[in-house]
Amino acid sequence: MAKVMIRQGGRSARIQEAVHKAVRELLGEIDRTEISVPMLAERAGVTPSTIYRRWGDLSEVLADVASERMRPQTEPADTGSALGDVEAWARQYAEEMATPVGRQMYADLFTRSGESAYSCRCCEYTRQQLEILQARALARGEAGFDIGEVEDRVLAPIVYHLLMGDRDVTPDYCTDLVGAVTSLPRP
């Protein structure tokens, strides 16, 4: 079981930080399939049982680190309209996730066969970004838009094609997807 909502104490936070750092280092050095819990424990300076107790298994650790990396660092750009904001956000999302680091994050996030709180956490991050754009639109005096529609019509096809690799997710393609969102107010 993923324990995303765990209360972070001092020791707990230090363990988390050490293990996350060890994962990020190892991912830069070897293939993810070569990483093991004992190897990770040694690098982080904790015992394997600490890792098993806290995360359950290795795939949960990797998903935890990936979801942390997907936390947005900045507010999405303000282009002056909801349509422009969603377009800029979608193009940036696609650009970032098409990189090797972005693809690695998907890989780590979707490796577990069961549902996990970590992928939900990523969904929550993107939803928060869209809520910022929504609030900004309303503050401008624009009509609101349907966040679920943006997820289904813009985000989902971007993620699908990046994962499948069956077509390039170009900036123009992102713009076309955003253009098909019926609830976005036209400037």
Add this chain to the structure above:
Amino acid sequence: MAKVMIRQGGRSARIQEAVHKAVRELLGEIDRTEISVPMLAERAGVTPSTIYRRWGDLSEVLADVASERMRPQTEPADTGSALGDVEAWARQYAEEMATPVGRQMYADLFTRSGESAYSCRCCEYTRQQLEILQARALARGEAGFDIGEVEDRVLAPIVYHLLMGDRDVTPDYCTDLVGAVTSLPRP
């Protein structure tokens, strides 16, 4: 590099079958993160170097097996209209992929950090199913529909929400997605 299009000879086909069988067995016994190439080689009765030479690394083997499992076994149901056919196909796809076996297939397919021919192969399977529905529609005298639109508006949101686990992908939700495909002819 994935070698999906490799020509299958007798020995080559026997190795593939033995390794695929060993993967399927091991996935039923232990967590995928515990599987290693030496363990897989021993179970399949081949050398580890055979596996490395043929697939590159473990994640490619797992993706190969997953994409094989995603090959449709039957033609999609004929409901009498393109709209009904796509709806039935989408509901069945969502139902199958929401199972533990389906989730495991996604996990195996999307574990590699780079692009892979195996995820493309899966895309090709779903496209072939949609082409069957398309041909059937035309044979009935219905207008054709845009397969890319069905992928982006129906398949992509289903895959996205199954992966993210942020909402249930219910039969009604699938029906709503199909209803929003503008190019599907209305009976």
